[in-house]
Amino acid sequence: MKPRFVLAAAATAALLTTAVAVSAQAEPNPGAGADRPIAQALAAAPGSPLPTPFETSNGATWTSHPQSLRYLRSLDSASERVKVENIGRTTEGRPLQLVSVGAPAPKPVAEAAQGSVALFVCSVHGDEPSGREACLQLARDLALSTDAAVTRFLERTTVLFINANPDGWVADTRGNADGTDVNRDYLAAATPEAKAVLKVIRDWKPDVLNDLHEYGPREHYDTDLLHLWPRNRNVDARLHDLAREMSEEYASAQVTSLGYTSGVYGQLIKDGEPYLQVAGDGQARILRNYAGLANVVGMLSETANAPLDDAEEADPALTNRRRVTVNYNSALGSIQLVQEQRDTLITETAAAAERQTEAGADGSGVIYFAGQDDMIPTDADQVEPHPMCGYRLTGEQYEQLKPTLAVHGISSQAADEGRLVPLAQPDRGLIPLLLDARSEYGLVDATPLETC
Template sequence: MGQSQISYNKLEALLKMKSENNPHMELIPIGESTKGRVIWCLTIHKQDQLKRKTPVLLTASLHGNESTGTSALLRFIEKMEEENELSFGLLEDLIIYCIVCCNPDGYQEKTRFNGEGFDLNRDFLTQSQPETASIVKLIVEKKPVVVLDLHGYVSKSTSFIGLIEPSGPPHNSSYEYDLFVRWALPLAEHIESCLVSKQDEFSLEGFKNHKGTCIPYRDGTRGWDDFSPITCTNYSMLHGSIGVTLETPSKTEDGVEWHFQSIIAALQFSAKHHKKLAENLTKFYDRGINRHHPTHPSSHFPRYFVLTEKKELHSSFYSLTQHLVKNGITTYMTEEEFTDGHTTYPKGSVIVPMNQSLCNLAYCFLSKGENASSSKEKISEFCSWSLPLHSGVNCYTIFHSIHVKVKLVEKELTQEGMPLEFITGVDHDVKKIGILVDEGLFHKKAHAGLKMALKEMEIPFIELKAKDLLSGESLSPIDILIYNGYEHLFYTPSDIRSTYEELVLNSRQQQEMCQQTIQSFLKTGGKIIGIGAGAAKALTTTLKVSPVKVHTSGWNENALLNIHYEESNLTLGYDKDDLGFVYRPAWFSNVENMNVIASYSKDPESLLCGYWPSFEKAQGAPAIVTNKTGNLILFGLEICFRGHTKYFYRLLWNAICL
């Protein structure tokens, strides 16, 4: 039996009623979703002027279709309404922050993503979405010692159900992992022990007879790592929190109970060890302030990062500076030019000192990152995260003391909302844009990053589904069609899992009709831009607009790397040897009748950071190609990925406008 789920309006009303009727509960709005729904934080605490309480954060429904966490938190709140032994025991030492639903739009629509199609639990690095920014603001302000993020649905075996972090290797080198795991592992094992002892509370046989849970750090589960800082708990670890994701086994009432019992167990553990947990967080801060990192090489952390503008990209420079400040990172701006070694830094450079409590977070944001391609373990997600490289900002490291006049950066000094410099001077209004969208293949909206990029560049567009191309007239209102998504959008039901049948075409005949529409559009002067492996494969294999052969690497493989750009209108604004980004990397062959606009470097050292074990297959191969008339452009690169890759938006602008 599946769990029941109330509407978001009813959820809000319920939270308001509970907070109004209980002196220990306070409901505060912390932000809004993309569609304007309020995100609420319910604080549960007992006022005691003589005692400082230890903060703990509980989050649920970052993925809107994983609502068991929200139901479990409601059950927990009901339990805390009673003046019982549990509530007295927990509130004596803890202050508990509950974001009962982090993704109101996804929760209401029963989708994994938010109202703009973004997976919020992949957004904690750039915080491009308002929901994520709201949670980050709370973490920065409240400094929780423990963060529990409730998800579903995972069972690695019939006997060991659900999953509780800490994760397996590789671990992000920005973490103070010894401080984290000394508490995260005992916490996970305590939760597991309590779940086993509560078997009588469950109804289904799988829950009543389980022997434990999966704890990846202990059990060696492959493909579940904490290398990337893009999730809620992995981000919180960079603040020194014991961040733990809990994956309930199923979307059933027992799945809700599993989360509920896990919450109780985790909070009891936190209350019992609250002083030592607080001391652990203080040790994390002290390591940063005193530049004492016993598990890191002495050369790991520089004394300073220095940021300067690259190619007069003012908006990128100020946006990154503001991002640092919003995340609680102490940041200064120079009031004079200064020289260090052979490098002269202009007035207005940004300096980030690394003798600060959040130096680990600053290092993760600003360092080049790591090339994990030789890792024996598979990396499960996005891991080439350097914000300066993705933003188009120069970033330097200094390993000794410097003396320069500076001022502390305040938020109002960072010029938020500055226009992207490269979008001026071209009248794009005459170009009518259409983009191909999907409604959730593989629980994602792959075109979400494209939509965000177009909106930031103020380029209007209309949305088209694959089935819209069945009509030969469907493309008549537009001049340019852009496709950034999976090739599966043009599959038929026999080619794809039944879960996604409604999102694809109905038959081979419909494939042929779409093929005719696309080919006719191209022949009559329309422009088609395909971004990434999926679009390139669909356009060449299913829709047959070009004989180009598309080669792809693994689904989650990704990297920042050096790219060789040819001189052309498409590459205006980039150096001959500049940066590129790949996610599910793609490269091309059979390009004799095409123009090669960019190629992967032949130098194996050109892969700067990320995870691309088979990079040697693509070395020297074309990365961007066009047909001879220039109205078909295929990018093997990802140029508008999840709001990360703003340095590469100019490639999209050039492709549209020039």
């Protein structure tokens, strides 16, 4: 196999054994400074007294779902910064757990939503375990660190983790117990797993979101990390740019600072240049795109799930540790963005919601039913240059969609023996993708209205 950058042996061992673990028993370090980078603060900490099962095995075995439940109970007991709560049940009855971390304790939902919130969705595909492991480690490291920078960060920001597919985890399948790919269900919200994630977005109003995945490497597509921002053309332009900045300048930068390689998800690279895009479109039903439409600065992280060099080929545990470390550090990059640009994120996510509401009220802008940020659709049926003011649902359509609209946080009002869904609300860019006949993944064919 082709050679790639290899860290010095000592550094590799330190980085890959626990990612960047911390100790609950460590003495506070007031001289470190409350404003130093989070990545630096965690990397400088000693080893943890609460290793995950994956760490205990040194990457030889993955943490099982029952082990994770026990581990999170232990973490909840070990730190007042942690709260673990059940926010739903899977098809097979397993708990969908939300882990919140804050200092001195996690804030209530409404209070947290008024400040800054970072959300990590951990392995929505059940056969992609490294995201789950990265989330367990990062939740632990934030909860147990005594570093002043970490404490200061958690006083101002709530960090959330959700393991979004326990049934797939247990079965080692991509989909849930019904075989549904949950990462294609964020519009229809037919699965309990997608509903749980959407309710967290609706209620906690996260400023940033990082969706942790794995991919199968092949020729011209084989970096340690692949990353991507929301590409749907209805996403607020300012949030699109912030998401791309997080993806390229924070998550990717954090990973490559450790000597790993990085690329853009869906782009094949030959001789250093992209030559073909094979994935990474603007589908609103995929979480990174949905996040942007919900006025969240979101991104996708994918780490290679197979050996990338001869050393990894010879040692599966080394491959596993690299997979976790890459996802961990991508997540850490997102946290670094929040630390450095917290006020900007709070301001811009709120402003995006206001801009969308205003555009819906005055009929400005364009509605796109296809295309992506690097491709403008050319079919007239894929673009609405004179946006409707809203959609009328029949009574039957409304009864069908009422729970779905609620989970998205979309409001409606009685009108003409049916319901009016106005575009003058924060989800203005999402509503046509749910209700219009021109939307590839729309749920009903509602009637677009010129006047409301």
